[in-house]
Amino acid sequence: MSDNYHHGNLRQALIDAGIKIINESGEANLSLRKAAAMCKVSHAAPYAHFKDKNELVEAIKATVTEKFMEELSAAADASPDAESALVNMGRHYVAFFVRRPDYFKFMFGSQNITAHIRFDKQYENDYPPFDLLKETYLKYLVEKRLDKSEEEKETELLKLWASAHGITAIACMSGVETSFDWEDKIFSDLLIR
Amino acid sequence: MSDNYHHGNLRQALIDAGIKIINESGEANLSLRKAAAMCKVSHAAPYAHFKDKNELVEAIKATVTEKFMEELSAAADASPDAESALVNMGRHYVAFFVRRPDYFKFMFGSQNITAHIRFDKQYENDYPPFDLLKETYLKYLVEKRLDKSEEEKETELLKLWASAHGITAIACMSGVETSFDWEDKIFSDLLIR
DNA sequence: ACTATTATCTTTACAATGTCAAGATGCTAT
DNA sequence: ATAGCATCTTGACATTGTAAAGATAATAGT
Numbered sequence A, B: 001m002s003d004n005y006h007h008g009n010l011r012q013a014l015i016d017a018g019i020k021i022i023n024e025s026g027e028a029n030l031s032l033r034k035a036a037a038m039c040k041v042s043h044a045a046p047y048a049h050f051k052d053k054n055e056l057v058e059a060i061k062a063t064v065t066e067k068f069m070e071e072l073s074a075a076a077d078a079s080p081d082a083e084s085a086l087v088n089m090g091r092h093y094v095a096f097f098v099r100r101p102d103y104f105k106f107m108f109g110s111q112n113i114t115a116h117i118r119f120d121k122q123y124e125n126d127y128p129p130f131d132l133l134k135e136t137y138l139k140y141l142v143e144k145r146l147d148k149s150e151e152e153k154e155t156e157l158l159k160l161w162a163s164a165h166g167i168t169a170i171a172c173m174s175g176v177e178t179s180f181d182w183e184d185k186i187f188s189d190l191l192i193r
Numbered sequence C: 001a002c003t004a005t006t007a008t009c010t011t012t013a014c015a016a017t018g019t020c021a022a023g024a025t026g027c028t029a030t
Numbered sequence D: 001a002t003a004g005c006a007t008c009t010t011g012a013c014a015t016t017g018t019a020a021a022g023a024t025a026a027t028a029g030t
Helices: A010-025 A032-038 A053-077 A082-099 A101-108 A128-143 A150-172 A182-191 B010-025 B032-038 B053-077 B082-099 B101-108 B128-143 B150-172 B182-191
Strands: none
Touching (some): A010 A032, A010 A053, A010 A101, A032 A053, A053 A082, A053 A101, A082 A101, A082 B150, A128 B053, A128 B082, A150 B082, A150 B150, B010 B032, B053 B082, B053 B101, B082 B101
Protein backbone atom coordinates (compact mmCIF):
# COMPACT_ATOMS: atom_id res chain seq x y z
CA MET A 1 0.00 0.00 0.00
CA SER A 2 1.09 3.55 -0.60
CA ASP A 3 2.09 5.48 2.44
CA ASN A 4 -0.06 8.55 2.27
CA TYR A 5 -3.23 7.82 0.48
CA HIS A 6 -4.22 4.45 1.78
CA HIS A 7 -3.66 4.31 5.46
CA GLY A 8 -3.53 0.56 5.87
CA ASN A 9 -5.74 0.09 8.86
CA LEU A 10 -7.47 3.35 9.41
CA ARG A 11 -10.40 1.76 11.17
CA GLN A 12 -8.30 0.42 14.02
CA ALA A 13 -6.17 3.56 14.05
CA LEU A 14 -9.28 5.68 14.54
CA ILE A 15 -10.41 3.48 17.40
CA ASP A 16 -7.00 3.78 19.03
CA ALA A 17 -6.94 7.51 18.51
CA GLY A 18 -10.40 7.74 20.02
CA ILE A 19 -9.33 5.79 23.09
CA LYS A 20 -6.29 8.01 23.45
CA ILE A 21 -8.40 11.15 23.28
CA ILE A 22 -10.80 9.78 25.88
CA ASN A 23 -7.93 8.83 28.16
CA GLU A 24 -6.25 12.16 27.88
CA SER A 25 -9.11 14.60 27.84
CA GLY A 26 -12.38 12.76 28.38
CA GLU A 27 -15.22 11.87 26.08
CA ALA A 28 -16.35 15.48 25.69
CA ASN A 29 -13.23 16.07 23.67
CA LEU A 30 -13.73 13.16 21.33
CA SER A 31 -14.47 14.25 17.80
CA LEU A 32 -14.28 12.52 14.47
CA ARG A 33 -12.16 15.31 13.11
CA LYS A 34 -9.61 15.12 15.90
CA ALA A 35 -9.35 11.37 15.60
CA ALA A 36 -8.91 11.77 11.85
CA ALA A 37 -6.25 14.41 12.36
CA MET A 38 -4.35 12.14 14.74
CA CYS A 39 -4.29 9.55 11.98
CA LYS A 40 -3.08 12.22 9.54
CA VAL A 41 -6.07 11.76 7.38
CA SER A 42 -8.70 14.16 6.10
CA HIS A 43 -11.72 15.00 8.22
CA ALA A 44 -14.11 12.94 6.09
CA ALA A 45 -11.94 9.84 5.83
CA PRO A 46 -13.60 8.14 8.82
CA TYR A 47 -16.82 7.92 6.82
CA ALA A 48 -15.28 5.12 4.77
CA HIS A 49 -15.24 3.02 7.95
CA PHE A 50 -17.98 4.34 10.18
CA LYS A 51 -21.49 5.40 9.24
CA ASP A 52 -21.38 8.23 11.75
CA LYS A 53 -19.74 9.30 14.95
CA ASN A 54 -21.87 6.95 16.98
CA GLU A 55 -20.49 3.96 15.11
CA LEU A 56 -16.98 4.96 16.10
CA VAL A 57 -18.11 5.37 19.68
CA GLU A 58 -19.70 1.94 19.60
CA ALA A 59 -16.55 0.43 18.15
CA ILE A 60 -14.52 1.99 20.93
CA LYS A 61 -16.91 0.60 23.50
CA ALA A 62 -16.60 -2.84 21.95
CA THR A 63 -12.84 -2.58 22.25
CA VAL A 64 -13.02 -1.55 25.89
CA THR A 65 -15.46 -4.37 26.60
CA GLU A 66 -13.00 -6.78 25.03
CA LYS A 67 -10.20 -5.64 27.31
CA PHE A 68 -12.57 -5.79 30.25
CA MET A 69 -13.48 -9.35 29.38
CA GLU A 70 -9.84 -10.36 29.19
CA GLU A 71 -9.25 -9.10 32.70
CA LEU A 72 -12.36 -10.77 34.07
CA SER A 73 -11.54 -14.07 32.39
CA ALA A 74 -8.01 -13.97 33.70
CA ALA A 75 -9.35 -13.36 37.18
CA ALA A 76 -11.72 -16.29 36.89
CA ASP A 77 -9.09 -18.59 35.44
CA ALA A 78 -6.64 -17.78 38.19
CA SER A 79 -9.10 -18.83 40.88
CA PRO A 80 -9.11 -22.32 42.37
CA ASP A 81 -12.88 -22.59 42.56
CA ALA A 82 -16.00 -20.82 41.40
CA GLU A 83 -16.65 -19.14 44.71
CA SER A 84 -13.31 -17.40 44.74
CA ALA A 85 -13.72 -16.77 41.02
CA LEU A 86 -16.84 -14.76 41.77
CA VAL A 87 -15.11 -12.76 44.45
CA ASN A 88 -12.11 -12.24 42.22
CA MET A 89 -14.21 -11.13 39.30
CA GLY A 90 -15.97 -8.65 41.51
CA ARG A 91 -12.67 -7.24 42.61
CA HIS A 92 -11.40 -6.95 39.06
CA TYR A 93 -14.70 -5.54 37.86
CA VAL A 94 -14.10 -2.62 40.15
CA ALA A 95 -10.34 -2.48 39.69
CA PHE A 96 -10.46 -2.39 35.90
CA PHE A 97 -12.46 0.80 35.85
CA VAL A 98 -11.00 2.39 38.94
CA ARG A 99 -7.66 2.27 37.17
CA ARG A 100 -9.19 4.27 34.34
CA PRO A 101 -12.23 6.20 35.58
CA ASP A 102 -12.56 7.81 32.18
CA TYR A 103 -13.33 4.43 30.70
CA PHE A 104 -16.18 3.94 33.11
CA LYS A 105 -17.48 7.41 32.48
CA PHE A 106 -17.30 6.69 28.79
CA MET A 107 -18.93 3.27 29.00
CA PHE A 108 -21.51 4.02 31.65
CA GLY A 109 -21.26 7.75 32.10
CA SER A 110 -20.86 8.06 35.83
CA GLN A 111 -21.50 11.35 37.48
CA ASN A 112 -19.28 13.38 39.68
CA ILE A 113 -20.95 13.07 43.02
CA THR A 114 -19.15 13.56 46.27
CA ALA A 115 -20.33 11.23 48.97
CA HIS A 116 -18.64 10.27 52.18
CA ILE A 117 -19.16 6.80 53.47
CA ARG A 118 -17.36 7.27 56.77
CA PHE A 119 -19.34 7.51 59.93
CA ASP A 120 -16.64 8.59 62.32
CA LYS A 121 -16.64 12.15 61.10
CA GLN A 122 -19.30 14.52 59.89
CA TYR A 123 -18.81 15.33 56.25
CA GLU A 124 -20.75 17.53 53.97
CA ASN A 125 -22.19 15.41 51.20
CA ASP A 126 -23.30 17.15 48.08
CA TYR A 127 -25.70 14.39 47.13
CA PRO A 128 -28.74 14.61 49.39
CA PRO A 129 -30.15 11.22 48.41
CA PHE A 130 -27.06 9.61 49.84
CA ASP A 131 -27.37 11.61 53.04
CA LEU A 132 -30.92 10.44 53.44
CA LEU A 133 -29.88 6.85 52.97
CA LYS A 134 -27.11 7.25 55.52
CA GLU A 135 -29.41 8.80 58.09
CA THR A 136 -32.06 6.17 57.60
CA TYR A 137 -29.51 3.43 57.91
CA LEU A 138 -28.29 4.89 61.21
CA LYS A 139 -31.85 5.02 62.48
CA TYR A 140 -32.26 1.40 61.49
CA LEU A 141 -29.21 0.47 63.55
CA VAL A 142 -30.60 2.29 66.57
CA GLU A 143 -34.05 0.80 66.24
CA LYS A 144 -32.72 -2.70 65.96
CA ARG A 145 -30.14 -2.00 68.67
CA LEU A 146 -27.43 -3.26 66.36
CA ASP A 147 -23.92 -2.48 67.42
CA LYS A 148 -21.62 -2.67 64.43
CA SER A 149 -18.06 -1.67 63.92
CA GLU A 150 -17.19 1.32 61.81
CA GLU A 151 -16.04 -1.07 59.14
CA GLU A 152 -19.21 -3.13 59.14
CA LYS A 153 -21.32 -0.02 58.91
CA GLU A 154 -19.42 1.35 55.98
CA THR A 155 -19.59 -1.94 54.16
CA GLU A 156 -23.29 -2.31 54.67
CA LEU A 157 -24.13 1.25 53.75
CA LEU A 158 -22.06 1.03 50.61
CA LYS A 159 -23.66 -2.29 49.76
CA LEU A 160 -27.10 -0.78 50.11
CA TRP A 161 -26.29 2.18 47.96
CA ALA A 162 -24.36 0.21 45.39
CA SER A 163 -27.14 -2.30 45.03
CA ALA A 164 -29.78 0.35 44.63
CA HIS A 165 -27.70 2.24 42.13
CA GLY A 166 -26.53 -0.83 40.28
CA ILE A 167 -29.97 -2.35 40.08
CA THR A 168 -31.35 0.92 38.81
CA ALA A 169 -28.66 1.20 36.18
CA ILE A 170 -29.38 -2.31 35.07
CA ALA A 171 -33.11 -1.81 35.14
CA CYS A 172 -32.76 1.26 32.97
CA MET A 173 -30.83 -0.65 30.37
CA SER A 174 -33.21 -1.56 27.64
CA GLY A 175 -32.96 -5.30 27.45
CA VAL A 176 -32.84 -6.58 30.99
CA GLU A 177 -35.32 -9.36 31.46
CA THR A 178 -36.42 -10.88 34.67
CA SER A 179 -39.29 -13.13 35.49
CA PHE A 180 -40.49 -11.59 38.72
CA ASP A 181 -40.38 -8.56 40.94
CA TRP A 182 -36.85 -8.78 42.15
CA GLU A 183 -36.51 -5.31 43.57
CA ASP A 184 -38.34 -5.82 46.84
CA LYS A 185 -36.68 -9.10 47.51
CA ILE A 186 -33.21 -7.73 46.93
CA PHE A 187 -33.56 -4.78 49.23
CA SER A 188 -34.99 -6.76 52.09
CA ASP A 189 -32.41 -9.49 51.51
CA LEU A 190 -29.66 -6.99 51.97
CA LEU A 191 -30.79 -6.18 55.48
CA ILE A 192 -31.28 -9.69 56.82
CA ARG A 193 -27.93 -10.35 58.34
CA MET B 1 -42.05 43.32 33.35
CA SER B 2 -42.47 43.85 29.64
CA ASP B 3 -43.66 40.84 27.76
CA ASN B 4 -41.10 40.40 25.07
CA TYR B 5 -37.82 41.76 26.18
CA HIS B 6 -37.57 40.68 29.75
CA HIS B 7 -38.74 37.18 30.10
CA GLY B 8 -39.51 37.18 33.81
CA ASN B 9 -37.93 33.94 34.88
CA LEU B 10 -35.80 32.82 32.01
CA ARG B 11 -33.50 30.80 34.20
CA GLN B 12 -36.24 28.45 35.35
CA ALA B 13 -37.82 28.43 31.92
CA LEU B 14 -34.53 27.28 30.40
CA ILE B 15 -34.24 24.50 32.96
CA ASP B 16 -37.79 23.40 32.21
CA ALA B 17 -37.16 23.54 28.49
CA GLY B 18 -34.01 21.50 28.96
CA ILE B 19 -35.86 18.83 30.91
CA LYS B 20 -38.53 18.74 28.24
CA ILE B 21 -35.96 18.26 25.50
CA ILE B 22 -34.27 15.48 27.44
CA ASN B 23 -37.59 13.77 28.06
CA GLU B 24 -38.65 13.98 24.47
CA SER B 25 -35.47 13.34 22.57
CA GLY B 26 -32.67 12.49 24.97
CA GLU B 27 -29.66 14.40 26.16
CA ALA B 28 -27.93 14.26 22.79
CA ASN B 29 -30.55 16.67 21.52
CA LEU B 30 -30.12 19.17 24.30
CA SER B 31 -28.62 22.44 23.12
CA LEU B 32 -28.54 25.91 24.56
CA ARG B 33 -29.93 27.30 21.35
CA LYS B 34 -32.91 24.96 21.28
CA ALA B 35 -33.72 25.65 24.92
CA ALA B 36 -33.46 29.37 24.17
CA ALA B 37 -35.71 29.01 21.14
CA MET B 38 -38.32 27.19 23.22
CA CYS B 39 -38.34 30.19 25.56
CA LYS B 40 -38.68 32.50 22.54
CA VAL B 41 -35.49 34.21 23.36
CA SER B 42 -32.34 34.84 21.37
CA HIS B 43 -29.66 32.17 21.29
CA ALA B 44 -27.30 34.13 23.51
CA ALA B 45 -29.83 35.04 26.16
CA PRO B 46 -29.00 32.02 28.32
CA TYR B 47 -25.57 33.50 28.95
CA ALA B 48 -27.15 36.02 31.29
CA HIS B 49 -28.07 33.11 33.56
CA PHE B 50 -25.55 30.38 32.89
CA LYS B 51 -21.83 30.68 32.36
CA ASP B 52 -21.88 27.97 29.75
CA LYS B 53 -23.85 24.96 28.64
CA ASN B 54 -22.46 22.87 31.45
CA GLU B 55 -23.97 25.19 34.03
CA LEU B 56 -27.40 24.66 32.53
CA VAL B 57 -26.83 20.91 32.56
CA GLU B 58 -25.79 21.09 36.21
CA ALA B 59 -28.86 23.14 37.06
CA ILE B 60 -31.05 20.56 35.37
CA LYS B 61 -29.35 17.81 37.31
CA ALA B 62 -29.93 19.71 40.54
CA THR B 63 -33.61 19.97 39.68
CA VAL B 64 -33.87 16.26 38.97
CA THR B 65 -32.03 15.46 42.19
CA GLU B 66 -34.51 17.61 44.05
CA LYS B 67 -37.45 15.69 42.63
CA PHE B 68 -35.65 12.46 43.38
CA MET B 69 -35.15 13.54 46.97
CA GLU B 70 -38.80 14.37 47.36
CA GLU B 71 -39.79 10.89 46.29
CA LEU B 72 -37.23 9.24 48.54
CA SER B 73 -38.22 11.36 51.53
CA ALA B 74 -41.86 10.60 50.96
CA ALA B 75 -41.04 6.91 50.84
CA ALA B 76 -39.12 7.15 54.09
CA ASP B 77 -41.78 9.21 55.80
CA ALA B 78 -44.49 6.79 54.84
CA SER B 79 -42.71 3.88 56.47
CA PRO B 80 -43.45 2.77 60.03
CA ASP B 81 -39.84 2.05 60.91
CA ALA B 82 -36.34 2.55 59.56
CA GLU B 83 -36.02 -0.99 58.29
CA SER B 84 -39.03 -0.70 56.04
CA ALA B 85 -37.93 2.82 55.20
CA LEU B 86 -34.71 1.41 53.78
CA VAL B 87 -36.55 -1.17 51.74
CA ASN B 88 -39.04 1.43 50.58
CA MET B 89 -36.35 3.86 49.62
CA GLY B 90 -34.64 1.16 47.62
CA ARG B 91 -37.82 0.43 45.78
CA HIS B 92 -38.43 4.09 45.01
CA TYR B 93 -34.80 4.61 44.06
CA VAL B 94 -35.34 2.17 41.26
CA ALA B 95 -38.89 3.19 40.48
CA PHE B 96 -38.13 6.87 40.12
CA PHE B 97 -35.71 6.29 37.32
CA VAL B 98 -37.42 3.33 35.75
CA ARG B 99 -40.40 5.59 35.19
CA ARG B 100 -38.13 7.93 33.24
CA PRO B 101 -35.07 6.07 31.96
CA ASP B 102 -33.94 9.20 30.15
CA TYR B 103 -33.44 10.87 33.50
CA PHE B 104 -31.15 8.13 34.62
CA LYS B 105 -29.26 8.20 31.37
CA PHE B 106 -28.91 11.92 31.79
CA MET B 107 -27.88 11.78 35.41
CA PHE B 108 -25.70 8.71 35.30
CA GLY B 109 -25.46 7.90 31.61
CA SER B 110 -26.43 4.26 31.57
CA GLN B 111 -25.56 2.18 28.56
CA ASN B 112 -27.79 0.15 26.35
CA ILE B 113 -26.75 -3.36 27.21
CA THR B 114 -28.97 -6.34 26.70
CA ALA B 115 -28.59 -8.92 29.38
CA HIS B 116 -30.91 -11.74 30.32
CA ILE B 117 -31.13 -12.70 33.92
CA ARG B 118 -33.35 -15.73 33.42
CA PHE B 119 -31.90 -19.18 33.77
CA ASP B 120 -34.77 -21.24 32.44
CA LYS B 121 -34.02 -20.42 28.84
CA GLN B 122 -30.87 -19.86 26.88
CA TYR B 123 -30.66 -16.30 25.70
CA GLU B 124 -28.06 -14.55 23.67
CA ASN B 125 -26.53 -11.83 25.76
CA ASP B 126 -24.70 -9.10 23.98
CA TYR B 127 -22.60 -8.23 27.00
CA PRO B 128 -19.97 -10.92 27.46
CA PRO B 129 -18.94 -9.82 30.95
CA PHE B 130 -22.43 -10.60 32.14
CA ASP B 131 -22.33 -14.00 30.47
CA LEU B 132 -19.12 -14.80 32.25
CA LEU B 133 -20.60 -13.81 35.57
CA LYS B 134 -23.65 -15.95 34.92
CA GLU B 135 -21.58 -18.98 33.98
CA THR B 136 -19.31 -18.60 36.96
CA TYR B 137 -22.27 -18.27 39.25
CA LEU B 138 -23.76 -21.48 37.88
CA LYS B 139 -20.47 -23.26 38.46
CA TYR B 140 -20.48 -21.97 41.98
CA LEU B 141 -23.90 -23.45 42.58
CA VAL B 142 -22.76 -26.82 41.27
CA GLU B 143 -19.57 -26.84 43.28
CA LYS B 144 -21.36 -26.01 46.48
CA ARG B 145 -24.20 -28.37 45.58
CA LEU B 146 -26.67 -25.57 46.18
CA ASP B 147 -30.14 -26.15 44.94
CA LYS B 148 -31.93 -22.88 44.50
CA SER B 149 -35.18 -21.95 42.88
CA GLU B 150 -35.23 -20.06 39.64
CA GLU B 151 -36.28 -17.01 41.59
CA GLU B 152 -33.50 -17.27 44.13
CA LYS B 153 -30.93 -17.67 41.41
CA GLU B 154 -32.12 -14.66 39.51
CA THR B 155 -32.14 -12.54 42.63
CA GLU B 156 -28.68 -13.56 43.63
CA LEU B 157 -27.18 -13.13 40.19
CA LEU B 158 -28.73 -9.73 39.81
CA LYS B 159 -27.53 -8.78 43.27
CA LEU B 160 -24.01 -9.79 42.38
CA TRP B 161 -24.00 -7.85 39.17
CA ALA B 162 -25.77 -4.85 40.58
CA SER B 163 -23.37 -4.65 43.47
CA ALA B 164 -20.34 -4.92 41.27
CA HIS B 165 -21.67 -2.35 38.87
CA GLY B 166 -22.98 -0.05 41.55
CA ILE B 167 -19.81 -0.19 43.59
CA THR B 168 -17.78 0.53 40.51
CA ALA B 169 -19.92 3.46 39.57
CA ILE B 170 -19.59 4.83 43.06
CA ALA B 171 -15.87 4.16 43.21
CA CYS B 172 -15.40 6.02 39.94
CA MET B 173 -17.15 9.06 41.30
CA SER B 174 -14.54 11.48 42.38
CA GLY B 175 -15.24 12.10 46.01
CA VAL B 176 -16.13 8.77 47.51
CA GLU B 177 -14.19 8.21 50.66
CA THR B 178 -13.85 5.04 52.59
CA SER B 179 -11.53 4.05 55.37
CA PHE B 180 -10.72 0.52 54.32
CA ASP B 181 -10.76 -1.96 51.48
CA TRP B 182 -14.42 -2.62 51.20
CA GLU B 183 -14.43 -4.34 47.85
CA ASP B 184 -13.28 -7.75 48.95
CA LYS B 185 -15.53 -7.80 51.94
CA ILE B 186 -18.58 -6.86 49.97
CA PHE B 187 -18.17 -9.48 47.31
CA SER B 188 -17.55 -12.30 49.73
CA ASP B 189 -20.38 -11.05 51.93
CA LEU B 190 -22.76 -11.36 49.05
CA LEU B 191 -22.11 -15.07 48.74
CA ILE B 192 -22.40 -16.07 52.38
CA ARG B 193 -25.99 -16.99 52.61
C1' DA C 1 -38.48 62.95 39.16
C1' DC C 2 -34.05 62.23 37.10
C1' DT C 3 -29.96 59.84 36.28
C1' DA C 4 -26.52 56.20 36.82
C1' DT C 5 -25.99 51.48 37.35
C1' DT C 6 -27.00 46.92 36.66
C1' DA C 7 -29.41 42.90 34.82
C1' DT C 8 -31.25 41.14 30.89
C1' DC C 9 -31.58 40.46 26.21
C1' DT C 10 -30.27 41.02 20.91
C1' DT C 11 -27.31 41.08 17.06
C1' DT C 12 -23.26 39.84 14.96
C1' DA C 13 -19.41 37.07 14.41
C1' DC C 14 -16.39 33.05 14.59
C1' DA C 15 -14.49 28.44 15.31
C1' DA C 16 -15.41 23.53 16.02
C1' DT C 17 -17.99 19.85 14.63
C1' DG C 18 -20.96 16.24 12.08
C1' DT C 19 -22.26 15.17 7.77
C1' DC C 20 -22.97 15.03 2.80
C1' DA C 21 -21.66 15.16 -2.20
C1' DA C 22 -18.45 14.92 -5.84
C1' DG C 23 -14.40 13.52 -7.34
C1' DA C 24 -9.54 11.51 -7.04
C1' DT C 25 -6.68 7.56 -6.11
C1' DG C 26 -5.15 3.01 -5.59
C1' DC C 27 -6.37 -2.06 -5.15
C1' DT C 28 -8.32 -6.29 -7.07
C1' DA C 29 -10.69 -9.41 -9.67
C1' DT C 30 -11.92 -10.68 -14.19
C1' DA D 1 -5.68 -4.16 -19.07
C1' DT D 2 -9.69 -2.49 -17.38
C1' DA D 3 -13.89 -2.24 -14.71
C1' DG D 4 -15.44 -1.92 -10.20
C1' DC D 5 -14.80 -1.16 -5.54
C1' DA D 6 -12.74 0.57 -1.35
C1' DT D 7 -10.49 4.34 0.35
C1' DC D 8 -9.37 8.93 0.72
C1' DT D 9 -9.61 14.30 -0.37
C1' DT D 10 -11.81 18.64 -1.09
C1' DG D 11 -15.46 21.61 -0.55
C1' DA D 12 -19.67 22.82 1.32
C1' DC D 13 -23.35 23.43 4.75
C1' DA D 14 -26.11 23.40 9.11
C1' DT D 15 -25.78 23.12 14.05
C1' DT D 16 -23.73 24.43 17.99
C1' DG D 17 -21.04 26.89 21.82
C1' DT D 18 -19.30 31.07 22.88
C1' DA D 19 -17.50 35.80 22.85
C1' DA D 20 -18.09 40.92 22.01
C1' DA D 21 -20.68 45.00 21.50
C1' DG D 22 -24.61 47.24 22.05
C1' DA D 23 -29.78 47.87 23.14
C1' DT D 24 -33.41 47.83 26.54
C1' DA D 25 -35.62 47.62 30.88
C1' DA D 26 -35.58 47.59 35.94
C1' DT D 27 -33.69 49.55 40.00
C1' DA D 28 -31.16 52.28 43.17
C1' DG D 29 -29.42 56.65 44.62
C1' DT D 30 -29.81 61.42 44.46
